[in-house]
Amino acid sequence: MKILVCLKQVPHQDARLDIDGAGTWIKEDGIKFEINSYDTFALEEALRIKDAGEAEVVVVSIGPDRVTQALRTALGMGADRAIHVKDAEIDGSDTLGIAKVLAAVAKEESPDLVLMGLMSDDGNASAVPPMMAELMGVPSATAVMKATPEGDGYRCERELEGGALEVVDLAKPCLIAVQSGLNQVRYASLKGIMAAKKKPMDTKSAGDLGLSGVVGAAGAKAQIEKIYAPVRGEGAEIIEGSTDEVVTQLVGKIKELGLL
Amino acid sequence: MFEGVDFMLLDEELADEEILARDTVRNWVTQEFMPVIQEHVRKDGSFPMELVPGIAELGLFGANLHGYGCAGMSNVGYGLVMQELERGDSGLRSFASVQGSLCMYPIHAFGSEAQKEKYLPAMAAGESIGCFGLTEPDFGSFAQGMRTKAVRKGDGWILNGTKRWITNGSLAHVSIVWAQTEEGVRGFLIDRGTPGFEARDIKGKFSLRGSVTSELFLQDVELSEENRLPEAKGMKGPLSCLTQARYGIAWGVIGAAMACFDEVVEYSRERIVQGGPLASKQLTQAKLADMFTEITKAQLLAHRLGRLKDEGKLHHTMVSMAKRNNVDIALQVARVSRDLLGANGIVDDYQAMRHMVNLETVRTYEGTHDIHTLILGEHITKMRAL
Numbered sequence: 320m321k322i323l324v325c326l327k328q329v330p331h332q333d334a335r336l337d338i339d340g341a342g343t344w345i346k347e348d349g350i351k352f353e354i355n356s357y358d359t360f361a362l363e364e365a366l367r368i369k370d371a372g373e374a375e376v377v378v379v380s381i382g383p384d385r386v387t388q389a390l391r392t393a394l395g396m397g398a399d400r401a402i403h404v405k406d407a408e409i410d411g412s413d414t415l416g417i418a419k420v421l422a423a424v425a426k427e428e429s430p431d432l433v434l435m436g437l438m439s440d441d442g443n444a445s446a447v448p449p450m451m452a453e454l455m456g457v458p459s460a461t462a463v464m465k466a467t468p469e470g471d472g473y474r475c476e477r478e479l480e481g482g483a484l485e486v487v488d489l490a491k492p493c494l495i496a497v498q499s500g501l502n503q504v505r506y507a508s509l510k511g512i513m514a515a516k517k518k519p520m521d522t523k524s525a526g527d528l529g530l531s532g533v534v535g536a537a538g539a540k541a542q543i544e545k546i547y548a549p550v551r552g553e554g555a556e557i558i559e560g561s562t563d564e565v566v567t568q569l570v571g572k573i574k575e576l577g578l579l
Numbered sequence: 580m581f582e583g584v585d586f587m588l589l590d591e592e593l594a595d596e597e598i599l600a601r602d603t604v605r606n607w608v609t610q611e612f613m614p615v616i617q618e619h620v621r622k623d624g625s626f627p628m629e630l631v632p633g634i635a636e637l638g639l640f641g642a643n644l645h646g647y648g649c650a651g652m653s654n655v656g657y658g659l660v661m662q663e664l665e666r667g668d669s670g671l672r673s674f675a676s677v678q679g680s681l682c683m684y685p686i687h688a689f690g691s692e693a694q695k696e697k698y699l700p701a702m703a704a705g706e707s708i709g710c711f712g713l714t715e716p717d718f719g720s721f722a723q724g725m726r727t728k729a730v731r732k733g734d735g736w737i738l739n740g741t742k743r744w745i746t747n748g749s750l751a752h753v754s755i756v757w758a759q760t761e762e763g764v765r766g767f768l769i770d771r772g773t774p775g776f777e778a779r780d781i782k783g784k785f786s787l788r789g790s791v792t793s794e795l796f797l798q799d800v801e802l803s804e805e806n807r808l809p810e811a812k813g814m815k816g817p818l819s820c821l822t823q824a825r826y827g828i829a830w831g832v833i834g835a836a837m838a839c840f841d842e843v844v845e846y847s848r849e850r851i852v853q854g855g856p857l858a859s860k861q862l863t864q865a866k867l868a869d870m871f872t873e874i875t876k877a878q879l880l881a882h883r884l885g886r887l888k889d890e891g892k893l894h895h896t897m898v899s900m901a902k903r904n905n906v907d908i909a910l911q912v913a914r915v916s917r918d919l920l921g922a923n924g925i926v927d928d929y930q931a932m933r934h935m936v937n938l939e940t941v942r943t944y945e946g947t948h949d950i951h952t953l954i955l956g957e958h959i960t961k962m963r964a965l
Contacts, residue, residue: 331580333580351582386635387595388598391596392603395596487795505727506603506604506606506607506633508636508638508650509637509638509639509642509660510638510650512600512603513596513650513651515596515599516595516596542638546762
């Protein structure tokens with residue numbers, strides 16, 4: 320059994336974010352990064368499968384040198400091997416570009432199961448997991464709250480709107496994108512961190528994965544146009560008084576504006 | 580988010596695993612320890628024992644020891660762990676210091692193979708808690724004057740005496756007790772429940788309320804020769820343990836200082852005084868600049884000390900300088916932080932005063948500030964001061 324866990328390194332949830340000069344991303348200098356919280360639940364799920372039986376857990380992440388810290392953390396928590404996809408050519412990829420890179424890694428690794436978070440804390444697109452599954456040609460489920468081995472695959476409980484759950488059966492190989500909170504994520508132990516020093520971490524480029532010229536800004540169908548802080552609106556008025564007074568005044572204002 | 584101080588870019592000098600260890604413990608303290616410490620300190624003055632399995636799982640007990648279930652971290656990595664624990668509370672770091680440096684270390688250094696096998700893995704796993712009995716009611720700094728006696732009886736020993744100010748005394752499954760014998764000072768391992776041995780807690784502490792402090796009573800405690808640490812001979816035994824623990828303190832108190840500094844910087848930015856933020860006042864900035872500088876100097880001292888320890892070049896007088904200086908500046912940082920917080924600094928919604936009163940104990944234990952002054956004085960002059 321081989322499990323591939325896709326990790327994204329994102330700015331720390333409490334980091335103070337400033338927009339960069341181009342206005343299309345944030346300034347990354349001097350801020351702390353962490354593993355995308357949704358992905359930590361995916362990693363924990365993989366490690367639990369490993370703890371319960373025999374499985375090799377391979378973690379993969381795309382990004383610059385800082386990403387190795389996320390991978391080392393995952394190795395410290397118990398993953399067996401790491402793949403760092405590092406290539407400036409991948410910069411500016413849209414979600415499809417990222418899905419292509421991850422699918423190419425998955426093709427090389429042929430895992431029985433791919434686990435990842437259902438979205439990232441920074442991009443919030445929720446697009447990569449289904450795209451990756453499509454590119455791999457495997458069944459997938461998103462927003463998974465519980466995955467239990469069932470026959471030759473997994474029975475997944477998906478969270479739907481309004482608290483409803485949907486049950487889907489996936490045959491292996493498959494991809495499961497987990498919702499946050501489905502387990503209690505462990506900490507890396509000092510022993511694990513020391514052992515991680517000896518665990519292999521491979522570095523791969525777009526070329527190594529046969530994706531040269533396919534991914535990156537050039538191949539992106541979606542590009543970030545602009546990032547900006549919400550503009551503070553003007554003209555808001557707070558109406559104070561008893562309920563009756565407030566209602567009378569509010570109705571008066573609406574009539575004044577000719578909306579009623 | 581607590582980020583600590585790194586003005587001199589010391590992170591660039593750290594190995595990946597040292598940063599990872601520090602950040603992991605930092606997260607753990609934020610998520611698991613900070614939410615519970617206030618209640619333990621406020622209500623009954625107890626250690627959050629429910630966190631012990633988690634601390635053990637992280638591998639924080641005896642983290643710089645090798646083998647027997649220990650992590651085998653570098654001494655700088657170990658120091659950073661102590662720093663992060665004391666960022667939470669000096670009581671938390673004390674718990675780990677006593678377990679690792681004062682109990683696991685002497686068993687590791689002076690114990691028989693059987694003793695190591697029996698105690699170390701269980702202590703690393705947090706299943707067995709240890710305490711260290713050296714200080715007595717009448718003998719603190721002058722520990723060699725101890726009255727606790729061990730007398731040979733047949734193949735074994737009989738111990739009598741009292742030990743006081745013993746961290747984790749009543750929690751301990753095994754106590755390392757130092758006693759006078761005809762051959763000099765020797766160390767003994769006393770398991771909980773041994774007849775004639777009793778631990779009672781010291782109540783009414785203003786300081787280290789998140790830690791248990793006890794008195795140990797030994798009345799005709801019969802031990803076998805297997806309970807004695809075979810390689811510990813003379814005061815060198817307990818003193819070498821103290822060097823280990825003092826090393827951890829030199830790092831730990833930087834954490835307490837950074838906790839206070841972090842809190843007061845944020846507070847002073849937001850607190851409006853006479854039309855502007857407290858942080859915009861010259862007197863405030865002078866105080867913050869001093870704190871920032873002293874924390875940075877303490878970090879440089881600890882870092883170099885750690886690397887020397889890794890290289891086997893550490894002398895105990897160097898540890899004395901670092902313990903003395905770093906505790907002193909941490910206490911200053913805590914006091915000035917408390918001052919800047921104004922009346923808010925009096926209540927336990929803010930950390931400064933908790934750290935401040937804790938650090939009064941840290942200044943006294945493991946060699947008082949004045950004793951370390953005299954150790955340095957003797958090192959400089961080659962004369963023992965009278």
